Amino acid sequence: MSLAVEKLCPIVAKQDSDTRFPQPITTQHWTQLSKTIAADKHFADITDKELAVKRAKLVPKNTKCAEKCADNRFKIYLKATGIENYEDWTQFGEKPLDECLVKFWFTLRTKKGEYLSLTNLQNFKHSLNDALKCAGRKIDITKDPQFINSQEAYKDAARELKQKGKAVIRHYPEIIPSGKKNLQNFDMKQFI
Numbered sequence: 758m759s760l761a762v763e764k765l766c767p768i769v770a771k772q773d774s775d776t777r778f779p780q781p782i783t784t785q786h787w788t789q790l791s792k793t794i795a796a797d798k799h800f801a802d803i804t805d806k807e808l809a810v811k812r813a814k815l816v817p818k819n820t821k822c823a824e825k826c827a828d829n830r831f832k833i834y835l836k837a838t839g840i841e842n843y844e845d846w847t848q849f850g851e852k853p854l855d856e857c858l859v860k861f862w863f864t865l866r867t868k869k870g871e872y873l874s875l876t877n878l879q880n881f882k883h884s885l886n887d888a889l890k891c892a893g894r895k896i897d898i899t900k901d902p903q904f905i906n907s908q909e910a911y912k913d914a915a916r917e918l919k920q921k922g923k924a925v926i927r928h929y930p931e932i933i934p935s936g937k938k939n940l941q942n943f944d945m946k947q948f949i
Contacts (some may be wrong), residue, residue: 820887827884834861851903856896858885858907862914875915875924882911907946 767878780811803811835843846854867880873881886898898904918924932940 777811782785787841820884823880823884824891825879825886828888830865830881831861831885834864847889847894851896851901854898855904855907859910860905862911863917865914872918872923875918878911878918 789910821908831846832843835846840846840857840859846857849857859899865878867873867877882899889898896903898907900908915924
């Protein structure tokens with residue numbers, strides 16, 4: 758065992774001295790280790806609440822807005838289809854949530870009743886997934902095998918949108934060579 762570990766946490770060092778493999782760190786060990794680390798000036802002392810606040814501030818405003826929009830739209834869909842407890846959809850079991858998502862991907866439209874673009878459909882998928890994670894659920898509707906039916910339905914809905922021309926990306930025309938030279942020679946110092 759290294760001297761650094763023995764210095765930081767002597768309890769773990771004593772347990773580990775008899776065996777080849779490290780023992781799991783218990784709450785008592787972690788408390789002692791965190792006190793030792795907090796005493797060192799290289800590490801800030803931070804509580805769980807402060808950590809949660811810091812992590813929440815790291816989420817961009819647009820992501821929060823998209824998450825809230827997707828959450829509201831999914832609640833409206835669940836209410837319209839007569840699902841009970843639609844407000845707590847983040848606490849649904851995997852199977853009921855999967856069944857709801859299958860129909861949701863095909864029925865999702867804009868406020869005017871038109872088909873969404875493929876990009877908007879992707880945004881809804883990831884925003885709903887983020888809403889589940891924010892609710893403390895350790896599931897991923899985009900990858901977990903419990904959601905295979907809704908994943909297949911999403912792919913089919915995406916194919917339908919492509920067939921209807923809703924996946925078209927409009928590119929800007931290429932900059933002509935004289936325009937490139939003007940951009941390269943442009944002096945930004947005049948604006949500073």
